[in-house]
Amino acid sequence: MTKKILPIIICLLAVACSPITTPTPPQGYIEKEAREIEFTNAEIAYIGDDMGDEISDRWMLTLHSAMELDSEGNPIGPGSRVQILLNAPYNAKQEPNTSLLGGIYAAQNSSGNFSPGTFVNGYTHSVELPGKRVEVVEATFWAEVAEGATEMDIDLVDDGVVQIGGSGDHFTIEGVLVGHKCLKHNFFWSGKLEPTLYEESSVPNSTLANNLELTTLSKALIEDRGDYFGLKDRSYRSLLIFLAEEGVDIELGKPQGTGELLRIELLVPWEWDITQGGIPQGTYPMLTRNADTSIDRDAITPYHAIPGLPNRFSHPYWAGCWYVEMASGEWSNHYARIDGGEVVVEHTASGTKIHCTLKDSSAAAHTITATVEVATFTIL
Numbered sequence: 001m002t003k004k005i006l007p008i009i010i011c012l013l014a015v016a017c018s019p020i021t022t023p024t025p026p027q028g029y030i031e032k033e034a035r036e037i038e039f040t041n042a043e044i045a046y047i048g049d050d051m052g053d054e055i056s057d058r059w060m061l062t063l064h065s066a067m068e069l070d071s072e073g074n075p076i077g078p079g080s081r082v083q084i085l086l087n088a089p090y091n092a093k094q095e096p097n098t099s100l101l102g103g104i105y106a107a108q109n110s111s112g113n114f115s116p117g118t119f120v121n122g123y124t125h126s127v128e129l130p131g132k133r134v135e136v137v138e139a140t141f142w143a144e145v146a147e148g149a150t151e152m153d154i155d156l157v158d159d160g161v162v163q164i165g166g167s168g169d170h171f172t173i174e175g176v177l178v179g180h181k182c183l184k185h186n187f188f189w190s191g192k193l194e195p196t197l198y199e200e201s202s203v204p205n206s207t208l209a210n211n212l213e214l215t216t217l218s219k220a221l222i223e224d225r226g227d228y229f230g231l232k233d234r235s236y237r238s239l240l241i242f243l244a245e246e247g248v249d250i251e252l253g254k255p256q257g258t259g260e261l262l263r264i265e266l267l268v269p270w271e272w273d274i275t276q277g278g279i280p281q282g283t284y285p286m287l288t289r290n291a292d293t294s295i296d297r298d299a300i301t302p303y304h305a306i307p308g309l310p311n312r313f314s315h316p317y318w319a320g321c322w323y324v325e326m327a328s329g330e331w332s333n334h335y336a337r338i339d340g341g342e343v344v345v346e347h348t349a350s351g352t353k354i355h356c357t358l359k360d361s362s363a364a365a366h367t368i369t370a371t372v373e374v375a376t377f378t379i380l
Contacts (some may be wrong), residue, residue, distance in 0.1 A: 046096035077145030122156030131314035155179035308337035
């Protein structure tokens with residue numbers, strides 16, 4: 001099949017399916033001529049039944065024109081790209097069987113419709129990352145990359161049809177997509193699809209390259225958070241503790257300024273009063289989170305430390321134990337989620353000594369050590 005007969009194919013496709021309803025253009029809008037793109041590259045990743053409802057399986061299809069890549073893997077324009085999140089028939093074996101991909105896919109008629117034969121409409125959402133908040137584009141969208149540029153000009157797609165035909169040796173993919181910019185995108189691709197398993201892009205939970213010894217932490221804050229996990233059995237009390245350098249302001253419980261700090265959560269006896277004794281003396285080994293990040297209820301007992309909650313990089317969402325280097329009130333790119341180790345608290349004649357021997361969440365864990373002696377705590 002060649003590009004010359006693409007307009008005919010698209011017309012037949014439009015007749016065979018429900019008509020495409022173009023969004024009402026804004027006042028003064030001048031309609032542009034529909035573009036016709038024959039893509040040269042295709043990738044498809046199997047997500048499976050991520051909703052857990054056994055209604056459909058998701059596949060992430062990406063088509064793009066030939067473009068050079070920069071040192072970080074970003075395509076350099078000029079070029080085009082389309083990403084389509086497909087809802088294909090459910091496969092009980094939960095395996096990437098491309099024979100189930102064939103068919104016609106129309107846009108969702110509602111955000112809760114994940115029936116086979118639909119694609120998920122494009123949308124954006126905000127993600128909190130160290131030192132910044134970014135807008136992430138999800139599901140189905142069309143993108144143009146200008147000549148010499150790497151930034152994508154995004155058009156979120158919420159209408160259209162996509163048809164997939166062929167077999168394991170040769171597939172054809174063609175369709176018409178309509179986005180928020182009121183422009184029809186006609187496209188075609190043919191070739192072999194090599195499915196992969198979909199992996200979410202992620203921000204590292206630790207950026208440490210070596211072991212770390214903290215020698216300049218000099219002040220401390222305690223906040224009594226009571227029954228933080230809501231067990232309602234008075235079996236423990238949760239204490240949030242910040243240990244920080246002089247340049248970090250921790251007095252309000254939201255670290256500001258510049259410098260290093262440790263965020264520590266310890267479980268103590270329910271009867272403990274921080275206004276009288278600060279932190280109970282003892283050894284606090286780090287608990288373990290389950291694969292779904294939860295902690296077993298039976299493990300939530302006094303004299304334990306809480307490991308960091310994955311993928312939460314900002315106040316008030318971050319939780320558990322973390323090391324962070326602050327820069328003008330924001331997270332720098334030097335931080336670590338704490339996954340293991342222990343905290344030892346000792347009462348001395350001059351105050352409280354806190355000795356930390358912690359392990360970060362890297363595959364080959366790095367060790368973070370710190371010994372802090374404080375005469376008094378700031379109590380929030």
